[in-house]
Amino acid sequence: MKLRRFTALFFALALTLLSCVTPAFAVEDITIDATAVLLLDGESETVLFEKNAHERRYPASTTKIMTALLVVEAINRGELRLEQPITASLNAVSSLPDDASTAGIDPGETLTAEQLLYCLLVVSANEVGNIFAEELCGSVPAFVEKMNARAAALGCEDTHFVNTSGLPDNNHYTTAWDLWLMTREAMKHDLFMTVCNTKAYSIPDDPATADIDESHELHSTNLLISNWRALGYLYSGAQGIKTGTTDAAGHCLVSTAVRADRRLVSVVLGCDEMPDPINGGKVAMSFTETARLFDWGFENFSTRTVLTADEMICEVPVLLSQQTSQVVVHPAEDTTAVLPNDLAIEDLERIITLDQEVVNAPIMAGDRLGQITLRYGDTDYATVPLLAMSDVAASRFLIMKTALITFFSHRLVHLGLVLLAVVVILILLFGRRLMQRRRYGSGRNRRRRHRSYRGRRF
Secondary structure, X not given: OHHHHHHHHHHHHHHHXXXXXXXXXXXXXXXXXXXXXXXXXXXXXXXXXXXXXXXXXXXXXXXXXXXXXXXXXXXXXXXXXXXXXXXXXXXXXXXXXXXXXXXXXXXXXXXEHHHXXXXXXXXXXXXXXXXXXXXXXXXXXXXXXXXXXXXXXXXXXXXEOOOOOOOOOOOOEEOHHHHHHHHHHHOOOHHHHHHHOOOEEEEOOOHHHOOOOOOEEEEOOOOOOOOOOOOOOOOOOEEEEEEEEEOOOEEEEEEEEEEOOEEEEEEEEEEOEEEOOOOOOEEEHHHHHXXXXXXXXXXXEEEEEEEOOOOOOEEEEEEOOOOOOEEEEEEOOOEEEEEEOOOOHHHOEEEEEEOOOOEEOOEOOOOEEEEEEEEEOOEEEEEEEEEEOOOEOOOHHHHXXXXXXXXXXXHHHHHHHHHHHHHHXXXXXXXXXXXXXXXXXXXHHHHHHHHOOOOOOO
């Protein structure tokens, strides 16, 4: 008997504890060997992984994302044409360190803006940033000022540029997050994406200037899209975007990859080198770590529908209507979210926030009445407005009644009514007294009339 009671008590306690446990998901953890890391879903902009994403770092040549963005925007505005010839100045070419990456452009050499853009993004030519700066703004400092202004306009709060290329400087810094903001804007331009995703580009000789070698064969510095510099690191679906390497910054890479209908964007900063088992020598871990990051993101997360526009969420109380006392609200649109694969949609907490606890009629179908947030733990996966599902007509009688009640409930109205009552009472009192005086006269007048009587005496 005691054994049965103990067994029943044990199972009851176990069931109680299990009912109190919040369902959990466990995405396989990943460790990325980089100083700062950021991985996002490109469409929803959901952050899938981050590490020191807001820590200021030297960006190296990932700086050229901003340089290229300003150039492309100038082309879109008509301030610069792709076929426009631009001649390299001595200052633009000769002001670089001997070990800086270049496209071999000589002073006095003329290339088109399109050719220079390929030099900038495909082989990370440092002199090209200076050439564009002088062409568009007259000087490098003036162009850099525009770079900083554009970064601030994009919401970059921890970025400051002092040059167009990313060469080391204590005052030249950014963050993984800010690089994402710049990249997001640059990716809106087809020209930018076409150029930064180019594996190889050839600039032919110009026979008119045979004394200058103008033959340039460009091969991408990005091993995820080009195997010209090293074999075995191509990543299926990778597109651009920009490499960067200096001793101060380490190896950096901003990249994006597409698989099926999903796009991921990654930023890795401050990677080291590792032995290259395929080609010998060493290879930058920015490529291997980005590839691992992409695999992890694609394999552990997926885009799923979490709300539909025709779903009835809740009823909101309604006043001033004789038609109904409540109105149903629904999500503004079908909503998808990027979720860990082992997180069930049913496990998402639904947090409903109404704009007003009680809403007054009239209400039109489609009026916003609040919002719903889908949350798990500390992560919000979606926030969507809640709209009225139907019209609710107002009652004129109830509106008038409520207006009168509201009017007479004000303190000033109460005070005014009291003062009015006092004035009326005073008027009545003084009016009555005045009427009595007029009818009977004062006491003195009555005595005078009595003493002046001269009637007959008997």
